Amino acid sequence: MFSVKELVESSTMKSVPSNYICHKTPEDFMLNYETENIPTIDFLQLTSSNPNERSNAIQQLGDACRDWGFFMLINHDVPETLREKMVRVGQSFFDLSKEEKMEFAGEKILDPIRYGTSFNLMVDTALFWRDYLKCLVHPHLNAPSKPPGLRETFEEYSRKGKKVVEELLKGISLSLGLEENYIHKRMNVELGSQVLVINCYPPCPNPELVMGLPAHTDHGLLTLLQQNHLGGLQIQHNGKWIPINPLPKSFLINTGDHMEFLWQILTNGKYKSVIHRAVVNTKGTRISIGTAHGPNLDTIVGPAPELVGDDNPALYRAITYRDYILLQQNNELDKKTCLERIRI
Ligand SMILES: O=C(O)CCC(=O)C(=O)O
Numbered sequence: 001m002f003s004v005k006e007l008v009e010s011s012t013m014k015s016v017p018s019n020y021i022c023h024k025t026p027e028d029f030m031l032n033y034e035t036e037n038i039p040t041i042d043f044l045q046l047t048s049s050n051p052n053e054r055s056n057a058i059q060q061l062g063d064a065c066r067d068w069g070f071f072m073l074i075n076h077d078v079p080e081t082l083r084e085k086m087v088r089v090g091q092s093f094f095d096l097s098k099e100e101k102m103e104f105a106g107e108k109i110l111d112p113i114r115y116g117t118s119f120n121l122m123v124d125t126a127l128f129w130r131d132y133l134k135c136l137v138h139p140h141l142n143a144p145s146k147p148p149g150l151r152e153t154f155e156e157y158s159r160k161g162k163k164v165v166e167e168l169l170k171g172i173s174l175s176l177g178l179e180e181n182y183i184h185k186r187m188n189v190e191l192g193s194q195v196l197v198i199n200c201y202p203p204c205p206n207p208e209l210v211m212g213l214p215a216h217t218d219h220g221l222l223t224l225l226q227q228n229h230l231g232g233l234q235i236q237h238n239g240k241w242i243p244i245n246p247l248p249k250s251f252l253i254n255t256g257d258h259m260e261f262l263w264q265i266l267t268n269g270k271y272k273s274v275i276h277r278a279v280v281n282t283k284g285t286r287i288s289i290g291t292a293h294g295p296n297l298d299t300i301v302g303p304a305p306e307l308v309g310d311d312n313p314a315l316y317r318a319i320t321y322r323d324y325i326l327l328q329q330n331n332e333l334d335k336k337t338c339l340e341r342i343r344i
């Protein structure tokens, strides 16, 4: 495996090697800079003991999930010092020698620790300008033994992030008129999987020719994302790409396929998982840290029998979360949600 970081550091590269050049359409370059309406949710209000304040925030959260599938979360409980430390330890991991990193390469998609490049080298038709470290951090913490401090930082960060997500899931359940622990119980979030991904996008001489991560949706329920000082996330909204410049100290949160799946099951498709992508830049290495929170890997998710009948046929087949992740990751990312692959 040849990582993008090694490619950038080892060569006198003046232009992008041809195997990294992605096919792009004119729509891929259509950006919408009208970002003022991107929803912001205040975590303090969402967890407020004042019932009016809380119900307002729950309403805003429901609207954000329905209209955007994406929002910024401010005043959450994850300290800025911890978020900064995550970026530092993440960067230090990629700064290890090639041999050290390869100890953590893993072989299979669901290996609990996986260092790699692009998306899935077995299926990618063009390579993506991205190296990554993926760790399954819940229900059991898996993390590389080096660099020093990484494991402890991952542990604290994922524990605090999970608490934030649990509150968001309560709010989302309530916004749909369900009992506050509905999603938690139905998706077995107690033993839920939490996958932490550190993305490293080195600087690129021709960013318009490549993709950091192409258009895709995330497989879980909710993803928490933060980044270093360099932007690159774009979300698709009303058919246009919106570049996201997050508020300082905020998390970017997006709904994933299992949130859409749950909604399809409950309400015939109320929320959509948001399509997003990452572009790269010439200036420096962008680090982003995504934590995808989903059901337990063995949870079978499928239409509830009590809701399915002759008038209301099941739209999707039931599948374990583990098999769903395998289905997504064994196929090329193709701008659509992987839900299409389990449609009946
Ligand atoms: O780097 C980003 O901003 C997006 C990363 C992402 O979408 C992912 O890891 O699934």
Ligand SMILES: [Fe+2]
Binding pocket: 216, 217, 218, 276, 290
């Ligand atoms: Fe993503």
